[in-house]
Amino acid sequence: MSVLEIENMTAFYSDFQALFGVSLNIKKGETVAAIGANGAGKSTFLRSITGLVKNNADTFLYNGETLTGKVASDIVGLGIAMVPEGRKLFPSLSVEENLIIGAYQQRPGNWTLDRVYQMFPKLEQRKDIAGTALSGGEQQMVAIGRALMSNPDMLLCDELSLGLAPIIIKDIYSALPSIKAEGVSLLVVEQDINQALEIADRIYCFQEGRISLTGKPEDLTKDQIATAYFGR
Amino acid sequence: MIEWANTIVQGILTGGLYAMFAAGLAIIFGVMRLVNITHGDLIVLAAFIAMVVIETTGFNPFLSLIIVLPIMFVIGYMLQRGILNYTLGDDLLPPLLVTFGLSIVIQNVLLEVFSADSQRLKAGAIETSSIQLVDGLSIGIFPLITLVTAIAMIVGLQQLFNLTRLGRAFRATSDDATTAQLMGINHKHIFGLAMGLALGLVAIAGVLMAVRSNFDPSIGPTKLLYAFEAVIIGGLGSLWGTLVGGIILGVAQNIGAKIDPGWQILAGHIAFLIVLVFKPNGLFPRTRDD
Numbered sequence: 001m002s003v004l005e006i007e008n009m010t011a012f013y014s015d016f017q018a019l020f021g022v023s024l025n026i027k028k029g030e031t032v033a034a035i036g037a038n039g040a041g042k043s044t045f046l047r048s049i050t051g052l053v054k055n056n057a058d059t060f061l062y063n064g065e066t067l068t069g070k071v072a073s074d075i076v077g078l079g080i081a082m083v084p085e086g087r088k089l090f091p092s093l094s095v096e097e098n099l100i101i102g103a104y105q106q107r108p109g110n111w112t113l114d115r116v117y118q119m120f121p122k123l124e125q126r127k128d129i130a131g132t133a134l135s136g137g138e139q140q141m142v143a144i145g146r147a148l149m150s151n152p153d154m155l156l157c158d159e160l161s162l163g164l165a166p167i168i169i170k171d172i173y174s175a176l177p178s179i180k181a182e183g184v185s186l187l188v189v190e191q192d193i194n195q196a197l198e199i200a201d202r203i204y205c206f207q208e209g210r211i212s213l214t215g216k217p218e219d220l221t222k223d224q225i226a227t228a229y230f231g232r
Numbered sequence: 233m234i235e236w237a238n239t240i241v242q243g244i245l246t247g248g249l250y251a252m253f254a255a256g257l258a259i260i261f262g263v264m265r266l267v268n269i270t271h272g273d274l275i276v277l278a279a280f281i282a283m284v285v286i287e288t289t290g291f292n293p294f295l296s297l298i299i300v301l302p303i304m305f306v307i308g309y310m311l312q313r314g315i316l317n318y319t320l321g322d323d324l325l326p327p328l329l330v331t332f333g334l335s336i337v338i339q340n341v342l343l344e345v346f347s348a349d350s351q352r353l354k355a356g357a358i359e360t361s362s363i364q365l366v367d368g369l370s371i372g373i374f375p376l377i378t379l380v381t382a383i384a385m386i387v388g389l390q391q392l393f394n395l396t397r398l399g400r401a402f403r404a405t406s407d408d409a410t411t412a413q414l415m416g417i418n419h420k421h422i423f424g425l426a427m428g429l430a431l432g433l434v435a436i437a438g439v440l441m442a443v444r445s446n447f448d449p450s451i452g453p454t455k456l457l458y459a460f461e462a463v464i465i466g467g468l469g470s471l472w473g474t475l476v477g478g479i480i481l482g483v484a485q486n487i488g489a490k491i492d493p494g495w496q497i498l499a500g501h502i503a504f505l506i507v508l509v510f511k512p513n514g515l516f517p518r519t520r521d522d
Contacts, residue, residue, distance in 0.1 A: 050413075050414060071413070077416055090403065090411070092403045093403060101401070101412075104401060105415075105416035
């Protein structure tokens with residue numbers, strides 16, 4: 001059974017239409033990757049799910065409850081958390097405060113400050129400094145930890161690898177299996193196709209605001225993906 | 233020599249009241265990035281509400297705050313949720329224009345209801361009692377209470393902002409309201425609470441001002457000016473800076489008055505300009521990494 005079910009979603013920035021009838025579903029505990037070039041609509045799609053971008057859809061259900069018209073803060077309360085593109089840590093909050101603010105809604109669950117520190121031990125050593133004073137990779141760890149502190153059932157990750165060195169990307173992505181093991185469904189937006197194919201149970205390829213291809217990584221050929229990705 | 237010491241001490245005490253005017257303004261700007269032109273008129277509004285409460289209940293001005301403070305909190309919350317939230321965005325002009333309009337509305341409503349007559353709240357003997365430190369230098373009990381209240385207010389706000397869940401939400405929303413929503417924070421509600429809190433402080437400032445000096449519906453803009461100057465001297469976003477800003481303004485005004493009574497107000501503005509020239513971001517600007 002799908003935890004997230006979206007049929008025919010459209011989204012606009014003022015007069016500019018960014019999504020054209022996108023449909024997608026995610027099952028409990030599944031990892032889905034959304035790939036596509038810059039401007040293909042992946043991030044807009046994630047922001048639409050979180051309620052940050054106004055959207056319309058024939059069906060927009062999370063655990064059977066409609067998300068249409070709900071504001072972002074309510075959607076977090078339902079169990080959807082997001083690691084935003086560019087980390088977006090709060091500059092006036094310390095590392096620990098950045099993590100604690102993730103638990104603002106106080107949803108019950110297994111994720112606590114201690115567990116986040118267990119997953120990313122470096123953060124505990126630097127918990128009192130400003131979050132934005134960390135390296136890019138450490139900031140990404142805080143952003144992931146902050147999202148987990150809300151005890152989500154679904155985690156949306158927007159471009160985890162953006163601007164990070166390959167070795168750091170490996171570190172960051174190595175945290176995802178243990179998150180998945182908690183039964184958390186993952187929707188990962190990623191430009192790095194190889195990274196996406198490696199972790200995803202299914203992929204959706206975006207092109208100019210539409211889904212151009214969907215399937216399991218093992219069922220898709222490189223040519224199919226290249227065509228769907230670049231439109232060749 | 234003792235006369236100058238007295239001038240400075242009295243200036244510091246006056247600064248407590250200015251810091252109080254400024255603390256609410258600093259919160260409003262700090263959390264919402266909203267320049268609240270109506271701030272001075274809200275101080276006067278609080279004073280008039282206190283006057284009505286005192287006339288109705290017979291409370292003394294300090295006790296009236298148990299009613300005035302919640303009323304101002306609710307006015308602040310509703311003002312923010314009902315009007316000001318709709319003016320916020322990348323453009324600073326809409327909130328400026330709307331609060332300017334509100335300022336005119338409040339002044340005229342107060343004028344219509346209470347007339348242009350000058351008013352004052354009476355607190356009894358405490359208004360005139362003082363402690364003599366040395367010959368020629370005494371401290372008024374009421375100004376001292378005002379300064380201590382201002383310091384307590386700033387300590388309390390600092391604790392609220394640094395140590396509480398609400399304080400973290402204020403800071404996070406101030407940093408990035410969009411990302412704050414991804415934490416489950418309803419930024420519109422947080423802005424409402426921040427305005428409610430600011431007007432709660434305005435209630436205290438308004439009552440203390442009304443005991444200390446005469447007030448009428450037209451004096452709001454002057455109070456706004458002092459609040460602005462204190463905030464800007466101290467540095468935007470710094471609560472302790474606001475206290476220092478208020479004190480610098482108070483001391484400058486008292487020194488001006490000492491040289492020539494006509495120079496009192498001008499001396500405060502000159503001190504403000506001097507700080508602006510040498511430290512355009514104020515004495516203790518908040519540093520941001522973004």
